[in-house]
Amino acid sequence: MEEASLHVVATAGHVDHGKSALVLRLTGTDPDRFDEEKRRGLTIDLGFAWLTLPSGHEVGFVDVPGHERFVRNMLAGVGPVRLVLFVVAADEGWKPQSEEHLAIVDLLGVDGAVVALTKSDLADGVALTRVGEDVRGRLRGTALEGAPMVPCSSHTGAGVEELVTALDDMVRAAPVPRSYPPRPRQFVDRVFTVKGAGTVVTGTLTGGPLAVGDEAELYPSGLRARIRGLQTHKRAIERAFPVSRVAVGLASVDRGEIERGDALGLPGQWRPTSVFEASVRPIRGLTHPLTPRGAFKLHVGSAERDARVRFYTEPVASEGALARIRMIEPLALDVFDRFILRETGRHETVAGGVVLDVDPPSRPGADPAARLAARERASRGQLPALLVLERGAAKSADIFALTGAHAQDISGAVRAGDWWVSERLHRQVTEAVASELTDFHRGFPLREGAALDLVRTAASDRLAHLRAPADPGLVQGLLDDMNVRGVIVRAGPLMRLASHRVAAEGLEFDRLVQAIASAEPAPPTMTELIRQGFERDLIEAAAGAGALVPISPDLVMTAGFVDEARRALRDTDWGESITVSAFRERIGTSRKYALPLLEYFDREGLTLRRGDVRVLRSKA
Numbered sequence: 001m002e003e004a005s006l007h008v009v010a011t012a013g014h015v016d017h018g019k020s021a022l023v024l025r026l027t028g029t030d031p032d033r034f035d036e037e038k039r040r041g042l043t044i045d046l047g048f049a050w051l052t053l054p055s056g057h058e059v060g061f062v063d064v065p066g067h068e069r070f071v072r073n074m075l076a077g078v079g080p081v082r083l084v085l086f087v088v089a090a091d092e093g094w095k096p097q098s099e100e101h102l103a104i105v106d107l108l109g110v111d112g113a114v115v116a117l118t119k120s121d122l123a124d125g126v127a128l129t130r131v132g133e134d135v136r137g138r139l140r141g142t143a144l145e146g147a148p149m150v151p152c153s154s155h156t157g158a159g160v161e162e163l164v165t166a167l168d169d170m171v172r173a174a175p176v177p178r179s180y181p182p183r184p185r186q187f188v189d190r191v192f193t194v195k196g197a198g199t200v201v202t203g204t205l206t207g208g209p210l211a212v213g214d215e216a217e218l219y220p221s222g223l224r225a226r227i228r229g230l231q232t233h234k235r236a237i238e239r240a241f242p243v244s245r246v247a248v249g250l251a252s253v254d255r256g257e258i259e260r261g262d263a264l265g266l267p268g269q270w271r272p273t274s275v276f277e278a279s280v281r282p283i284r285g286l287t288h289p290l291t292p293r294g295a296f297k298l299h300v301g302s303a304e305r306d307a308r309v310r311f312y313t314e315p316v317a318s319e320g321a322l323a324r325i326r327m328i329e330p331l332a333l334d335v336f337d338r339f340i341l342r343e344t345g346r347h348e349t350v351a352g353g354v355v356l357d358v359d360p361p362s363r364p365g366a367d368p369a370a371r372l373a374a375r376e377r378a379s380r381g382q383l384p385a386l387l388v389l390e391r392g393a394a395k396s397a398d399i400f401a402l403t404g405a406h407a408q409d410i411s412g413a414v415r416a417g418d419w420w421v422s423e424r425l426h427r428q429v430t431e432a433v434a435s436e437l438t439d440f441h442r443g444f445p446l447r448e449g450a451a452l453d454l455v456r457t458a459a460s461d462r463l464a465h466l467r468a469p470a471d472p473g474l475v476q477g478l479l480d481d482m483n484v485r486g487v488i489v490r491a492g493p494l495m496r497l498a499s500h501r502v503a504a505e506g507l508e509f510d511r512l513v514q515a516i517a518s519a520e521p522a523p524p525t526m527t528e529l530i531r532q533g534f535e536r537d538l539i540e541a542a543a544g545a546g547a548l549v550p551i552s553p554d555l556v557m558t559a560g561f562v563d564e565a566r567r568a569l570r571d572t573d574w575g576e577s578i579t580v581s582a583f584r585e586r587i588g589t590s591r592k593y594a595l596p597l598l599e600y601f602d603r604e605g606l607t608l609r610r611g612d613v614r615v616l617r618s619k620a
Contacts, residue, residue, distance in 0.1 A: 007171045008204050008243050010062045012105055013087035014095035018118035021154040023061050027051045050233045053168040060245040082111040091122035093131045094138055100349055103283045106142040107352025108338045112170040113147040116163055120151040182208025183404050186264040187301030191255055199255045205246045211239045219263045219332035220272030225253040261303030263332035271401040272330035277360045277372055280353040281320035290315040290351055300339040303331050312368045322372045333358045334404055359402050380405050388413045392425040392468035417477025425468055429478050432462035437497045446541035449496030512538055513547050520561045521589035526554045552596040565597055577613035
């Protein structure tokens, strides 16, 4: 098996100007696949053929319909393709669909084009010159301006060799497709079943490679299937590379579950959307204003969707407008995708555009034009930083799905767990948490710290106030980052400012420690201490300072007494085991205090309980 990487060229031009005949002459393959196409002599659906150029480059032709009724299929063929063979018949010259196809190609943008003046054998020299000059004038100011023009005849073969040379030059000059990083997407333009091979989808692969054995996902349905086979130009291959025409055999998926316009890609790499923002430009020569009134058909790749448009700025032919577009059904769109809008009421192409944001905010904001203008100026690699700046925070996986670029080192952003956070948002949340803890420490100076829930709530509230995602994972990531930076310190279930120290000093502190020490080895319980007027915060502060040791929920002892009990355990010859009774007698207390102390030493790891007795772990 081979690997495939080739160029795809779309034909365009008026009906019956000889596109299919020219492709047949160039390739030896008839792109008209259906009986009705043969009978009527025009291309209804997409036809495919291929050619090896003198340079060795392979070219796949997508022969698209020229008749007005079949513009939808024409858009499906041209949509993902950036190289064009534009056809004008020398004996008829420029026609209405010539203009519409040119306008569509111009709006979609091209990386290269060749103009073929077909049927040159049916026009004399004067007529051929006149048609050529007219076509040159029509192309002026469009993406095809300056494209080489070759008179040729599919019937006689005249000029075909020169046309092949022009196509070869176009292909060699075409930029190498790049993606940041590879993210394959193939809009499905045909789906059928092959006996013994199962369900097959075809389309033009862009963005990244596909390989036999890959698990693929169909968007927007989320249906997953294993790639069991790949083919291009009737050759079986192991890997397919963009840009190329590829037939993909899918295992364990039914033909009826897939339709034209679905996108085949790798799992989790795309986020289907039904709302996006874009720059929109009216088609050249539009005879009426472009307004949001009425219904539109949106075409991108091989997909067609009913759509509504809301303009943020006034549409101007030379500059275009910024808009929000809402579709009836979702699509797997990418930033910088090009699309076409046809007005359904007028049955005409009215505009084209470029996708700028595939997941815009629910509310456009005070100045959506400024936000989208920044996206218009951005490169693919700059999109992650823009996304984080716009949202305040974004997950790494979301950044890739929404921009097609991985987040590396984002200028002006901080990594917090699985999230990237703008420095501004990080600073504001940090200030909110620090303010909350400052107030807490001021109100409760003897407590070691505040409960985690209090701190998390402070962070969540600030995120919500700033209209950033108050996601628990983001909150935890921010708190962990503050901990690493030394702003806050986590102590078990509590959180405190790193600068906070418990104010466990003074006469009251000394009186508490003395009250417990003077009663040992039978000190007062927590309940009794509180009854004597000692506050729980003071007791906990003394424990935090190390003067007292929490033995159980209702019992604290001085650190000195606990040390003496520990030495007594280590230095006494207990024989085979230590009983509660023997330990009680050794330290001169009652079972009420001896048992909690032994359980404390069990937790500490000094002793090991075996039934009703204990042994020192060093002798176990």
